[in-house]
Amino acid sequence: MDRNGIQHGNARAVAVTALTELLGPKGLLTAAPDCARYASDQSGLPGALPLAVLRPASTDEVSQALALCSRYRIGVVPQGGRTGLSGGACSAEGAVVLSTERMAGIAEIDREAMTLTAWAGTPLETVQEAARTVGLDYPVDIGARGTATIGGTIATNAGGIRVLQHGMTRANVLGLEAVLADGSVVSRLGKTVKDNSGFDLKQLFIGSEGTLGIVTRAVLQLCRQVPQSALALFALPDHAAALACLAAARRRFGSRITAFEGMWPDYWEFVCHATSLASPPMAGRHGFYLLIEVEAGSEGAEDELEAFFAELFEAGLAEDGVLAKSVAEMRALWRVREAVGEADEGFGPHINFDIGLSPSALGRFCDAADVLLAGMLEAKGTLKVGHVGDGNVHLLVAHDGSGRAEERIEAAVYGLLRDWNGAVTAEHGIGRIKARWIGHSRTPEELAMMRGLKAQFDPLGILNPGALFADPER
Ligand SMILES: Cc1cc2nc3c(=O)[nH]c(=O)nc-3n(C[C@H](O)[C@H](O)[C@H](O)COP(=O)(O)OP(=O)(O)OC[C@H]3O[C@@H](n4cnc5c(N)ncnc54)[C@H](O)[C@@H]3O)c2cc1C
Structure with a gap:
């Protein structure tokens, strides 16, 4: 052995x-x-x-x-x-x-309870489409929706573009069935919104990356389908302006903000100019780009976004803006943000950091990371894009492909992150790639507790060996 x-x-x-x-x-x-x-x-x-x-x-x-x-x-x-x-x-x-x-398929939709029960292997998009046939929706949404499964999104506690309004996956799962390493089945496929009868054990499996059990089925909490929404892209001077826009948007739209996504100039230049991954929806160069989507209120959502842009422009927060006037234009704007999947492929050897911070610190952290990386010969360029409202940036750092460059860049960025009290992964999970860095986000006491749980659920350590915990202690 x-x-x-x-x-x-x-x-x-x-x-x-x-x-x-x-x-x-x-x-x-x-x-x-x-x-x-x-x-x-x-x-x-x-x-x-x-x-x-x-x-x-x-x-x-x-x-x-x-x-x-x-x-x-x-x-x-x-x-x-x-x-x-x-x-x-x-x-x-x-x-x-x-x-x-x-193990794919929808087992049941309960319209009154607004729940959907699905097998773990069901693609996320299949669940969303099934919910929409009854006027409801499943709000967890990520670029990989066509292929990512319900089990995978639960195991990684997937985030995505609707977290601001609906939270991460763990906020949208009501019931779960999982199989432990010894074959015993832990099943609680209830639809209870309120259940304080002891520990909420399903939460242990959510985000455990397949190290505690195999998720086989889940009861998902659906939400009402958004009848109509509007989407705009704003050009801003910097990230600080994006935070001011978020505060202003919260005052104006309350919980009707469905997406609030940010792109730094390095990312914009790469997808809109250096490559033709997306066509630039506006001319000129700016310090920050913001994609904001809101649900329609009593007025038309487009009119509301136009009025919002005027407010931001007046306040000196926005420099330019584009409002999507059709479904095709909405797709084109989303395309700029979602091109990150392909940018990732075309960027050459790089590290894909998925960093979580307090939303108020995100911009300043990125500035500090830029300064740090500019002083490292190993770092060959960056792309920064992320979920601004959630304090989550995807920071891609290009390097020469050598193990040494990778090692030095990771040590530098994660070291900086530890000083800023951030998370080494905001949504993609630790997996195998980040296992050695988990201690930069978690205290020894927290890690000992995690190992204790692992030992109880999977005493032989057969479930997903090498993931989450880097060393053989499990
Ligand atoms: C283009 C693109 C965009 C993405 N955007 C986002 C995003 O916005 N937000 C985000 O959070 N992630 C994003 N991701 C990452 C990825 O899609 C998510 O992590 C997703 O949740 C993984 O689902 P999957 O079914 O592909 O899981 P897999 O990749 O197959 O597995 C992921 C982890 O879950 C475990 N696992 C899978 N199924 C089960 C199960 N049934 N029981 C127990 N463990 C299981 C695996 O062992 C592994 O540790 C993106 C990925 C791509 C390629």
């Missing part, structure tokens, strides 16, 4: 035979070319070739498969849509992958 509790040698072959008998040919892949497709997620980290890919079709099959993996001490890497950006779904050496792709 290795440091991560993974069994080697003959036992693996015996385990795979037992798993084949359990799951049948549709439920288990062992051929190398098939397994290779499940090695990695979108983080860029090369995963190991999985020993096998388990594709259970029910909670019971997950339970029996995990009981077998426990018996043979086989590591299990849970996988949803593999859109994760932190390497949490990358396969580990000698482990099997457990994919939820055959």
